[in-house]
Amino acid sequence: VEWSDSERKTIASVWGKINVGEIGPQSLARLLIVYPWTQRYFGTFGDLSNAAAIQGNPKVAAHGKTVLNALDKAVKNLDNIKATYAQLSLLHFEKLNVDPGNFKLLANCLTIVAATAFGPAFTPAVQATWQKLLSVVVSALSSRYY
Ligand code: HEM
Numbered sequence: 001v002e003w004s005d006s007e008r009k010t011i012a013s014v015w016g017k018i019n020v021g022e023i024g025p026q027s028l029a030r031l032l033i034v035y036p037w038t039q040r041y042f043g044t045f046g047d048l049s050n051a052a053a054i055q056g057n058p059k060v061a062a063h064g065k066t067v068l069n070a071l072d073k074a075v076k077n078l079d080n081i082k083a084t085y086a087q088l089s090l091l092h093f094e095k096l097n098v099d100p101g102n103f104k105l106l107a108n109c110l111t112i113v114a115a116t117a118f119g120p121a122f123t124p125a126v127q128a129t130w131q132k133l134l135s136v137v138v139s140a141l142s143s144r145y146y
Contacts, residue, residue: 024068025061089144
């Protein structure tokens with residue numbers, strides 16, 4: 001993957017403004033509400049019975065933060081995203097048995113949550129770069145499935 005200087009700048013700037021403790025929990029909660037079949041992977045997380053329960057669930061919030069902190073690794077290793085996520089990809093495949101189609105769904109939720117948080121600053125150009133970053137992450141997370 002090639003990144004232009006302007007894409008690198010956009011990613012650094014967007015990432016610098018992301019509040020991991022808000023965007024992470026909101027994105028994971030949105031995944032579980034909008035695509036309820038994704039709840040099957042989080043059987044140990046307690047009450048996911050309705051939107052309010054999911055949004056108020058501390059395990060969802062904590063794990064959303066974990067996921068977003070993992071994205072920080074992509075931002076810091078733009079030229080090496082595939083290798084950066086090799087272990088995490090294997091974990092989601094072999095141990096967690098997560099269907100890789102779900103990575104795309106979480107990426108969609110991250111985009112909507114980011115757009116809501118940024119408002120008009122989330123221009124089409126910013127969205128394009130953001131989604132490029134997420135698709136490289138999704139592809140890296142799927143890369144060790146066999
Ligand atoms: C665990 C990252 C998408 C299900 C994890 C962990 C990280 C992570 C860093 C912790 C790994 C560890 O403990 O060593 C990501 C990233 C994603 C992503 C960066 C996409 C951008 C998904 C999706 C699902 C999922 C879409 C399911 C729908 C899980 C589950 C765990 C986990 C069930 C274990 C949670 C627990 O029991 O604590 N993920 N993940 N992940 N992930 Fe993902």
